[in-house]
Amino acid sequence: MVEKLIKFCLVGGSGMVVDFAVTYICKELLRINKYVANALGFIVAATSNYALNRLWTFHSRGSIPTEYAKFIAIAVVGLGVNSVVIYLLVEKFKLHFYFSKLLAIGVATIWNFLMSYFVAFAA
Numbered sequence: 001m002v003e004k005l006i007k008f009c010l011v012g013g014s015g016m017v018v019d020f021a022v023t024y025i026c027k028e029l030l031r032i033n034k035y036v037a038n039a040l041g042f043i044v045a046a047t048s049n050y051a052l053n054r055l056w057t058f059h060s061r062g063s064i065p066t067e068y069a070k071f072i073a074i075a076v077v078g079l080g081v082n083s084v085v086i087y088l089l090v091e092k093f094k095l096h097f098y099f100s101k102l103l104a105i106g107v108a109t110i111w112n113f114l115m116s117y118f119v120a121f122a123a
Helices: 002-029 034-057 064-092 097-120
Strands: none
Touching (some): 034 064, 064 097
16 A cells, blocks of 8 residues: 555655646747636646556556546535645634645545545556
């Protein structure tokens, strides 16, 4: 399980790069609305994370449409978890935004990994 967690985190790091790159290209070069650009970045990154986790992290042979739907649903909930943690830490505990974001990423990563391990890619 530890090896899969490490791979999952590496895939997540690559997804963050994809997210920022797609968002930047859409917003700055294509002049797409920043919220639409952000959503496109999230969708492309989540899709690349799904593919990499399916092939490399979990070596899955399950149904792609079913796994993908589960993975995206988990990622969307993870985004919500991330946002709630940031809100609570900043607004209620008065912590610095970027420190709160770092902690929130940790919480959301644990959520995303466990749900991917036990639900999306469960054998």
